[in-house]
Amino acid sequence: MENRMSPVVWTAAFLLLNLYVNGVPRFLQQDEALLWMCYWLGFFLLASLVAKFVLRLKGLQELGLWLHRGWWRNAAAGFIIGFSVYAAKYLALYGLEKFEVRGVMDTSYILNMLSLALLAMFFSSILNDVMIRGYWLAYFQKKNLMQGFLLTATLLYTLDDFWNEGLNLMNLAFSVVFGVTFAYAVLRTGSIWLGFGLHWGGNMMYRAMYGFDGQGILQLEETAEGMTYDYISLLVTALMFPVVYLAIRSGLVTRRQELKMEAPLREEPA
Numbered sequence: 001m002e003n004r005m006s007p008v009v010w011t012a013a014f015l016l017l018n019l020y021v022n023g024v025p026r027f028l029q030q031d032e033a034l035l036w037m038c039y040w041l042g043f044f045l046l047a048s049l050v051a052k053f054v055l056r057l058k059g060l061q062e063l064g065l066w067l068h069r070g071w072w073r074n075a076a077a078g079f080i081i082g083f084s085v086y087a088a089k090y091l092a093l094y095g096l097e098k099f100e101v102r103g104v105m106d107t108s109y110i111l112n113m114l115s116l117a118l119l120a121m122f123f124s125s126i127l128n129d130v131m132i133r134g135y136w137l138a139y140f141q142k143k144n145l146m147q148g149f150l151l152t153a154t155l156l157y158t159l160d161d162f163w164n165e166g167l168n169l170m171n172l173a174f175s176v177v178f179g180v181t182f183a184y185a186v187l188r189t190g191s192i193w194l195g196f197g198l199h200w201g202g203n204m205m206y207r208a209m210y211g212f213d214g215q216g217i218l219q220l221e222e223t224a225e226g227m228t229y230d231y232i233s234l235l236v237t238a239l240m241f242p243v244v245y246l247a248i249r250s251g252l253v254t255r256r257q258e259l260k261m262e263a264p265l266r267e268e269p270a
Contacts, residue, residue, distance in 0.1 A: 010139050013054050017131050020046055022163055030212065040123040047130060057138060064134025064192035070254030071193045077253050078185065078197020079204075081243050086205035089236040098229050103219040110217050117207035125199040129182070129192040132156050137186055149187055154179035170230050174237065181241045188248045190256035198240065 024039050044060065051057040061067075093099065104110075133153050140149040157179035158172065165171050178199075185195040209216040247253055 013050050021127050021131050043127050062138050063130050064137050074189055074193035074253045075197040078194040079201035082198040082201025083205045085240045086202045089233050090209055092232055092236050098224050099220045099222050101218050102221050113211050121200055121203040125203055126196055129196045133186045133195055134192045150183045153183035173234055177238050185244050188256055194253055
């Protein structure tokens with residue numbers, strides 16, 4: 001009976017975490033720094049309680065947050081890859097004259113904006129990674145059903161993106177590219193750190209360009225529009241997957257098979 005109820009319990013707990021992550025920010029203003037910090041830290045408290053008392057796990061470490069050997073290297077490599085791919089995308093768009101650079105913002109604005117972006121993008125990225133990829137990594141590994149992880153994590157990331165960004169074909173394409181890449185990174189490394197780094201690095205480059213209100217480090221003037229630029233943007237973004245694949249295959253990051261003796265996840269019969 002417990003095994004039959006398990007998917008229901010995990011789904012209900014996931015919906016609770018999802019409601020918290022996506023619902024609470026709708027009541028917060030951008031300048032309410034203390035409330036945002038409480039919201040971010042509150043998620044980890046809620047996730048820890050859910051893991052221990054609802055899912056019967058050891059805690060946050062079983063939701064992909066375990067500090068295994070080389071975790072920091074995976075996060076750093078992911079950040080560099082995510083940041084670089086986004087930078088390459090914007091460089092390509094600049095070369096194709098989608099926008100022009102009219103100047104640079106003053107130093108105080110840049111420092112304040114980037115420090116805020118580092119913190120905000122860190123938490124927004126890691127909350128999403130724990131809630132979706134870390135959470136379902138724990139479920140599928142616990143049930144010894146890892147073949148279902150990639151599809152499930154990609155689908156849930158795409159649906160989550162629709163909730164926040166709206167539904168259209170271009171958003172769908174970007175969501176699938178990111179969803180597959182992030183989920184593959186987690187699947188092959190056994191923790192969220194590489195995928196989190198990709199997520200954080202990409203978000204940071206985006207904020208560097210556009211800030212929180214459309215104004216980033218550079219003063220930009222949009223000079224052209226059209227679907228061609230969207231296709232170029234999607235094509236360059238899709239390069240993130242082969243770069244991640246090569247990073248994993250080359251041993252640049254710590255891989256799942258290297259951590260089998262360290263992994264905290266328990267397995268039970270499906």
